[in-house]
Amino acid sequence: MKYILLIFILFSKLVFSSSSQEHTLGALEKILSEKPYWLKLGHYKKGLYGFVESEVDDPRFFLSKNGKFSPIDELKASIHAFSSEQLSQTEKAQSRCKFPARYTWLKKHYYKHWPDLDCPELIKWKSTINPMGLTLVFPTAFMNSPSSMFGHTLLRIDAKDQTRSKELVAFAVNFAAEPDSTDNAALYALKGLVGSYPGKFTLMPYYRKVREYSDIESRDIWEYPLNFDESQVQRILLHLWEMQQATFDYYFISENCSYQLLSLLQLAKEDLDLTSEFNFKAIPSDTVAVLRDSELLEQPKYRPAFGTKLHHYAGQLSFQGLNAAKGLIRGEKLPVGVFSEKQTAAIYELAYEWLNFNYHENALNRGEIAPRLRSLLYERSKLKVSSPLLPPPRPLASPELGHGSSRIGVGENYYKYGQQSLNMSYRLAYHDLLDAPAGFIGGAKIGFFDISAISNASGLYLDQLYLIDAMSLAPDNTVFDSWSWKMKLGFERQPDIDSKRVGRVFAEAGYGKSIGDPQLLHGYILGTVAVNGGDISQGINIGAGFEAGVTWQISEGDRISLSGRWLALSDSNSHKQHELAIRWNTSLSQNWSVRAEVIQQNWHSQERAAKLLLLYYF
Amino acid sequence: MKKLFVAATITLLPFASAMADQDIGCGLGSQLFAGKEGKVVKVLGATTNGTSGNQTFGITFGTLGCDGTGTVTASTKVAQFIDGNMEQLARDVSRGEGEFLETLTEAWGINEQDKVAFNMLVQAKFSEVFTSENVTSQVVLENLNSIIASDSTLTSYTLS
Known part of the structure; x- marks a missing residue:
């Protein structure tokens, strides 16, 4: 009995001790x-x-x-x-x-x-990269490509022996969808949008990215040095190494380049959290904002795009100089004895850049153009003067100073025939022609999921819902001949026969021209086609006509716009539709604005509305 | 297409470099004013922010360096930089200044006090470096190297 008891105690002790050890390990x-x-x-x-x-x-x-x-x-x-x-x-x-x-x-x-x-390959990799710091690279928006409307972000790993001139050969870390090279362009675009290509991190020399964004797509680039010390950079790189194994479903709005870069960067410090506030949307300017709020951004450097430079260069030549450059582009010779050596150098430089741009942009005949390009360079090389053309100035506001990418608003609507109503609005993203322009590219409007509801004595109504509301209004200038376009898709209200506002479901597209400077005074005119449905029309009808607008920056914080449209309709009850609006936006601070609007809409009848709104960006 | 071309050049490397006068660089052969690349990149980059073409590696860049092991010598770095930036380099050489030319001198290992001499020399010899509009990056590298070799102040920078 004693023995049994002893054995039992021993046994239970054994069991308990090992299980408690297991317990600690498990804990x-x-x-x-x-x-x-x-x-x-x-x-x-x-x-x-x-x-x-x-x-x-x-x-x-x-x-x-x-x-x-x-x-x-x-x-x-x-x-x-x-x-x-x-x-x-x-x-x-x-x-x-x-x-x-x-x-x-x-x-x-x-x-x-x-x-x-002890990993020899990893050591070799690190010694090749020779990391010292990281830079967040933000190529600004590019309106003519769906994935680039909001810009893009990537990282540059700055080496220990790097100078400003050597940053081109530093390594860039890019997160992008990895396409299947056998797919054709249309399939590629579609699959890219719906996220069916896996997303992956890749490394490449930074000059590849500079050429891609700055030279080919003509997007200005902002470079923000990140406030990480060397050991934090090392930690990020160790994880980047692990990411060789990782592919992600690449979703355009949520799990995109910006989001993935943040989830990489937050490994720098134990307690750094950069991603948790992004639930369903992360766009590049948000990345910049969250890094700014975590005090990780330093003063950015500006790298003007090829197009920005070309435009700025052209402005530095006299009328005769510009004509001489155009002559060189056509293959003519420069007149002798007219221009000084410095002027001649400027003319050759501009002619080369301009022709080279056209060569790539318009896929001109190589046999004809390549010898001309080389001879322009050769003629320039004979002039022993430094380049007389000045670089473009840095824009006053860099992107981190721009307003937040989402917007909510509250205010009051007054109607001539309808009831006074409370107006509540929300826009998922991103920027319109009246929002404070600091930090955004000019002449571009991108609205995604822009909704507003009105509430009055009779109830709560959906007033408008624009799923997409985009305009690209790049102005014509000496160098560039640009086309402008718009696209709009959604729901809004228009006056019915009795001035009652009823629903219009529509899709619209427009194409035309812009002039002026989006930062000052800027105008556009577009030919527009619309497909209308909903209560406003009997069945589906088509509208065709034009629309035009002018935007004027009257002071640092104030913008005014006047816009109008006139469309003929294929509707037996109403042959035309027109609209006139004047809007004024005053920015109180980076993220607060007040906006006033007066709109006259004509469809089956006429209605006038005045709105006063307080807007907050976040 | 360009990718194929470069791939082919790399495959032929031992043969190509045996044929070259000086065994430097990678035998990378992108052409000056190759053209049309812009459109292709635009279409490909349109929805995914990705790029195609050479000089994009996975994270471990298994293809970096000429031998594919990731070993990067000074001359490899110079060769790859020239290969990836032919037009920008031609432009900077014609002016004797610019970021791409500065990067080249840095990658080449030219000391601060010799940079002006280097820039002036290559500008003066533009037509000997970029001999025609069909010149390839390998030939540009060889031309630069032989011009440096025959210059009394810069000869010590000759790549081997």
């Missing part, structure tokens, strides 16, 4: 797996239904079969792969070198006895 693993840094390493995020899920969609990124959905399983699998005695040294080394950021973090905080990381 530690649980604690670790809930640490924010571990969740950041695995790109885990709480989904819509409260389940944790990693945003990485590639099984190679996980060591556990259940890794995508379970941070703790992935943690256990990682610890096992890094340190289990059941595995050979080679196997363990492989796992450690595949996931050096995980290994380093676990070792530093909890497994101090683990051996130091």
Whole structure:
């Protein structure tokens, strides 16, 4: 009996001690797996239904079969792969070198006895990159490409021995969808938009990106040095190395370049959280804003685009000089003895840039143009003067000083025939012609999901919903001959026979010309076609006509616009529709504005409205 | 197309470099004013912000360097930079100044006090560097190298 008791005690002690050890280990693993840094390493995020899920969609990124959905399983699998005695040294080394950021973090905080990381390839990689700092690169919006309407963001890894002139050969970190090269252009565009290409990080020399954005697409670039020290940069790079394994579903609005760069950057510090406020939308200017708010941005540098330079250069030549450059472009010779050496140099330089631009833009005949380009350069090389053309000035406001990308508004609507109503509005993104222009490209309007509701004594009504409301109004100038366009899709209200406002569901497109300077006085005229449905028309009708507008920056914070439209309708009850509006916007601060509007709408009858709105951007 | 062309050049590398006068660079062969690339990149980049073509690597850049192992020598760096920036370089050489020319001198390892001499020399010899509108980056690199080799003050910078 005693023996039995003794055995029992011994046995229970054994069981208890081992289980309590297991218990401690289990508890530690649980604690670790809930640490924010571990969740950041695995790109885990709480989904819509409260389940944790990693945003990485590639099984190679996980060591556990259940890794995508379970941070703790992935943690256990990682610890096992890094340190289990059941595995050979080679196997363990492989796992450690595949996931050096995980290994380093676990070792530093909890497994101090683990051996130091020893990965020759990683060392070689790091010594080639030679990292010192990081720069956030923000090429501004490019209206004529759907993915670039909001701009793009990428990173540049600045090397230790880098000078300003050598940043071109630094490495750029780009997150982009990886297309299937066998798809044709149309399929490519479609698949890109719906996110069916996997997104991936890649490295490339920075000059490739400069050429792509600055030279080919003519987008100005802003370069923000990021306030990270060397060890923080090292931490980010260790994780970037792990991202070789990772592909993501690339969604245009949410899991895009900007979002992924933030989830990479937040690994710099244990407690840095850059992504949690982005639930369903992250656009490049938001990236800039969140980094600004986390005090990670330093004063940006400005890299004017090719087009910006060309336009600025052309303005520095006299009328005769400009004509001489045009002559050179056509293949004529420069008249002798008319221009000074400096003027001659300027003429050759402008002629070369201009012709080269046309050559690429219009795919001109190489056999004819390439010798001409070379001879323009050769003639220029004979002049031993430095370039007389001045670079474009830096814009007064860089993008981080712009208003927030979403907008809410509240105010009052007054109607001539209808009731006075409370107006509440929300716009998901991004910028219209009256919003404060600082930090945005001029002459461009991009509205996504712009909704407003009105409330009065008779109830609450949907007043308008524009799913897309875009205008690209690049003005013509000496150098560029640009076309302007618009696209609008949604729902709004127009006056019915009894001046009652009824719904109009529509799609519109317009094409035309703009003149002037969007920062000062700017006008446009477009030919417009509309397809109308809803209560306003019997069945579907077509409208065709024109619209025009002028925008004037009257002072630093005030913008006024006058716009009108006239459309003939294929509707037997109403042959035409027209509208006239005057709007005034005054910016109180970076994110607050007051807007007043007076609108006259004619459809089946006439209605006039005046609106006064307070707008907040965030 | 360009990608194919470069790939082909790289495949032929041992042969091509054996044929070249000086065994420097990568034998990369993009042409001056190759043209039309712009449109292709525009279409491809239109929805995904991605790029096509050479000199884009995965994170570990397995294709970086001439031997594909990621080893980057000074002359590889110079060769790749020239290959990727032919037009910009031609423009800067014709003026004897500019960011791309400055980057070239840095990558080439030219000391601060010799940069002016380098810039003046290449500007003066523009037609010997960019011998025709069909010149390739490999030839440009060789031309630059032989001009430097025969210049008394800069000869020590000759790449081998």
